[in-house]
Amino acid sequence: MSPFDPGSPDRICILLNPGSGKQGDARLDETVHAFAQVHPDRVKVHELREAEAPDAAARAAVEDGYGTIVAAGGDGTIGAVADALHGTDARLGILPMGTFNFFARGLGIPLDIEQALALLLEGRARPVMVAEVNGKLFLNNASLGVYPAILEMREDVYRRWGRSQIAAYWSVLLTLVGFRRARTVRVVVDGKRRRRKTPLIFVAHSAYQLEEFGLDGADYIRNGAFAVFLAPDVGRWGLLKYAILLMGRSMTQNRDFELLHGHEVDVEGQGRWLVARDGEREKMRAPIRFRQRRDALQVITPDAREGAG
Structure with a gap:
C-alpha cells in the first residue's frame, strides 16, 4: 500500500506520450520508466495509447488519487493535460519531450530528462497564468x-x-x-x-x-x-x-x-x-x-x- 494519502501531491502519475518528438532521442522513454522503478510507491507511468486522449487520462489519474500529474511529451500533450487539471487542486509536472518545448523552456524547466525528473521530487508548484480560445x-x-x-x-x-x-x-x-x-x-x-x-x-x-x-x-x-x-x-x-x-x-x-x-x-x-x-x-x-x-x-x-x- 502507498504511504501517501489519496490526492497527495507526493503521488505522481506520469502520462507518457510515445508519439512525441523525444528531442530526437527514443531512449528517453526508458529513462522515465527507470525513474518509476526507483520510486515504485510514489511514481506510476501511464503510457498513452495511440487513440487515448491525454486530457481524459489526466482526469482519470486525478480520480485515482494522484496529486501531481506529469505531461511527458510536447506542447500539445502538455496543453491537453493542463486543460484537464485547470480548476482542480492537482499540480502539473512537465517532462519536455517534444520538438520545440516552448512552454517548458519559458518556465526554466530543464530539457535534460534526468534533471526534469529530479525536479518532480524537488520542485515547488507555482501559479502560471493560462489563456483560452472559445473555452479551450x-x-x-x-x-x-x-x-x-x-x-x-x-x-x-x-x-x-x-x-x-x-x-x-x-x-x-x-x-x-x-x-x-x-x-x-x-x-x-x-x-x-x-x-x-x-x-x-x-x-x-x-x-x-x-x-x-x-x-x-x-x-x-x-x-x-x-x-x-x-x-x-x-x-x-x-x-x-x-x-x-x-x-x-x-x-x-x-x-x-x-x-x-x-x-x-x-x-x-x-x-x-x-x-x-x-x-x-x-x-x-x-x-x-x-x-x-x-x-x-x-x-x-x-x-x-x-x-x-
Whole structure:
C-alpha cells in the first residue's frame, strides 16, 4: 500500500506520450520508466495509447488519487493535460519531450530528462497564468489562417520523414508555396474593431516564444495582455519571404506585420473556422474569442518565477 494519502501531491502519475518528438532521442522513454522503478510507491507511468486522449487520462489519474500529474511529451500533450487539471487542486509536472518545448523552456524547466525528473521530487508548484480560445485552454499561442494549414502539412511531413525541427521548417515552406487564401475579418481588441484582409491572425501568450524568434510583444504578455500579430496580404511568395525572415530572426514590426495588444480579442465572422492552439487543430464556430483565464495553473518549476513564460 502507498504511504501517501489519496490526492497527495507526493503521488505522481506520469502520462507518457510515445508519439512525441523525444528531442530526437527514443531512449528517453526508458529513462522515465527507470525513474518509476526507483520510486515504485510514489511514481506510476501511464503510457498513452495511440487513440487515448491525454486530457481524459489526466482526469482519470486525478480520480485515482494522484496529486501531481506529469505531461511527458510536447506542447500539445502538455496543453491537453493542463486543460484537464485547470480548476482542480492537482499540480502539473512537465517532462519536455517534444520538438520545440516552448512552454517548458519559458518556465526554466530543464530539457535534460534526468534533471526534469529530479525536479518532480524537488520542485515547488507555482501559479502560471493560462489563456483560452472559445473555452479551450492554450499555453503558448492560438491562431487562424495559414498557421493551422502549416500544422496540417507538418503532420504529413512527420509521418513521412519523422519529427525534427528541420522537418517542421520544411512543412512551413511547403504550405506557403501552395497557400492562396487571405481572409477579410473583423478583429476586436478590447472593444476596438478593425477590418483587415489577412492570411494569419496569431495570438501569442508566451513571452519566451516571441523572444526566441526575435519578435516584439513580450512585454505586453508579461503585463497580462495578449500580443496579436496580423500578417499583411502579400500573396504566397510574400509569405514565403516572411517565413525566411522569421527563421532568421529578422521580422520587423509595421513593415512585416501589424502588432496589437489587449486583454480580450475577438475575431468576428460566420461559420466554423480551423483554429490552431499549441500545435493542435480543431474547428471552432465564430466568433473566435481569446481570453485570459482567471485562475492560475499550479506548475512544478525550479524557481519562483510566475506568468506564462
